[in-house]
Amino acid sequence: MSTLSLDALPDVQKGIHTRPLFVMHLDVEPIVRFGPTPDGDRRVGVITGGRFEGDRLSGEVLGGGADWQIVRPDGATTLDVRLMLRTSEGVLIGMFYRGLRHGEPAVLAKLAKGEHVDPAEYYFRINAIFETASPDHAWLNHMLAVGVGDRRADGPVYSLFEML
Template identity: 55%
Template sequence: MSPSLFDSLPMPLQSIGTLPLFVVRLDVKPIVVVGATPGAFRRVGIVTSGRFEGERLAGTVLDGGSDWQTVRGDGSTTLDVRLVLRTHDGTVFTMAYGGIRHGPQDVIQRLEKGEEVDPGSYYFRMTPTFEAPAGRYEWLNRVVAVGTGHRFKEGPAYSVFEVL
């Protein structure tokens, strides 16, 4: 029997590593429900503040970001988020991400009521990209990142990882 395509790959192509980038916690106003639209059920979260911390960068999330959510027919929610962040040394950069959240209906209902649920009881992932000016943080422009999230009462928190 011949080896599978996966087994025939060089070792660097058989796994993927990550490095913690930062944890970000967002404060959001109550969700604005637009409702049923021709495409889906639309909600918008307005981000008022937040903070992020990691070994290589830390700072605050500026007021004015937004999270355009699409609640799909299968019960999952997709995210389209745009944020502006400022590092502790004053550098401003952007973070945009798409994501998806889904899980058992009872867990999602409890989550949306603001109840505490086990983060492991549902799926909440995101894929951020960054735009940073030339200088100390321009390396962010060349990073592929992934994150895993949880919805707290005040807003979401994400652990963001650089893909190596």
């Protein structure tokens, strides 16, 4: 390939295609603040439960997960989350995601006070992978998902999409 051009690539590389996976709400205890660390302002949100609902996958989020966050000096928050999901059929699924949330300082201040802000006013995106021993759900072991978040006072709500 003499030049790098999107037009010269196969169709599969010209865009991202997705399909809905599920919508998820997490119940989170009040944030535990570690304070300034070498990486930034460390905070941890312990996840006590939640639920997820989609056409192919629905169930509950089990307690015991956590969101290890860093608030960077530029005000952006990075997320590092591990969750346990249990489908309505009783199948256990591990969900692991990283994310990034940032916005204008006034918007972030409202979020910090627990006020609801239209999710279109700030950037809140995640990328997820899954792990399960269930043969019927093994398709989850071979996919990446992306999501858009909405930080609410009672915990975040995500819309997740399978990347095709």
